[in-house]
Amino acid sequence: MTKAILESVLTCPHCGHSKEETMPTDACQFYYACEGCEVVLRPKTGDCCVFCSYGTMKCPPIQLDHPCCG
Template identity: 65%
Template structure:
């Protein structure tokens, strides 16, 4: 299981490598470049699944349909 993901802000393109929580989804993330509050895209459970290079641990472990259920 990979615990780090590089988030890319859709507003400014800023990239940051972040450590993901093991047992929860992260619903919000403040961009360290422009300060925009990122929220998951429709159908995604968290910001890592929407804007990251690696999906969150629950999705890695159980698949997208089991996340945050």
């Protein structure tokens, strides 16, 4: 059985600040406040969460080809 990678580096498209975060496995994360510029990131159109839009890894359900919250 394949396991999802839970660590992803989020990069703010506004200021370029990057930070490694642990993704939740039980819910999509729709909002993320950038520590660099304090902009609240939201998923891009068609993405279920901020990790799918701005992270180095897609969220666990997408990695495992399972239905997601979005």
